[in-house]
Amino acid sequence: MESTLDNHTATLQIRSDQDSFEYLKTPYTGNLKLENTLEIITHVSIHPTQFHTQLNVEAEAHLNQHVIVRLVNDHGKLTRMFGWYLLKGINVTSITQLNNLDKGSYNLQILNKEGELIFTQAVFKA
Numbered sequence: 367m368e369s370t371l372d373n374h375t376a377t378l379q380i381r382s383d384q385d386s387f388e389y390l391k392t393p394y395t396g397n398l399k400l401e402n403t404l405e406i407i408t409h410v411s412i413h414p415t416q417f418h419t420q421l422n423v424e425a426e427a428h429l430n431q432h433v434i435v436r437l438v439n440d441h442g443k444l445t446r447m448f449g450w451y452l453l454k455g456i457n458v459t460s461i462t463q464l465n466n467l468d469k470g471s472y473n474l475q476i477l478n479k480e481g482e483l484i485f486t487q488a489v490f491k492a
Contacts, residue, residue: 406431406478407452407485416490419465421474427452432479437461437489440471467491 409426423435430453437446446461461474469491476485 406433407476409456410476410485410487412474412487412489415488416492417464418492419462421461421464421489422458423461423474424456424458425450425452425476426456427454430454433484434477434479434481435459435461436475436477437464438473438475439468440473445472464491 406427406429407425408428409424411424413422421437425433430451433450433452435446435448435450436444439445445467446464448461450457450459472489472491474487474489475483478484
């Protein structure tokens with residue numbers, strides 16, 4: 367998908383296999399806010415997107431930055447939340463002990479330090 371916004375090109379590339387989706391932004395991506403996104407995250411990968419007990423999140427940051435990671439169910443209820451200090455470069459974390467969550471659809475969200483949503487990805491509890 368490609369579109370033009372005020373002389374800026376927004377491109378969303380999706381690579382998929384059975385267990386993961388990968389969003390790359392060059393320089394902006396569809397689910398990311400357009401303001402200041404290049405300063406925070408340049409790449410996010412979540413796998414597996416159909417999880418049982420754990421989600422792995424990889425984020426590449428342009429600068430050192432505090433972010434908030436949230437897992438919200440399809441009714442909008444917050445099920446997990448934690449702060450994550452991203453260092454410039456590739457950062458990896460795991461969200462564990464998810465076996466007690468109900469089966470269904472969830473959104474993994476990343477917010478900047480101002481609380482603005484900068485990334486969201488649907489994931490599914492099998």
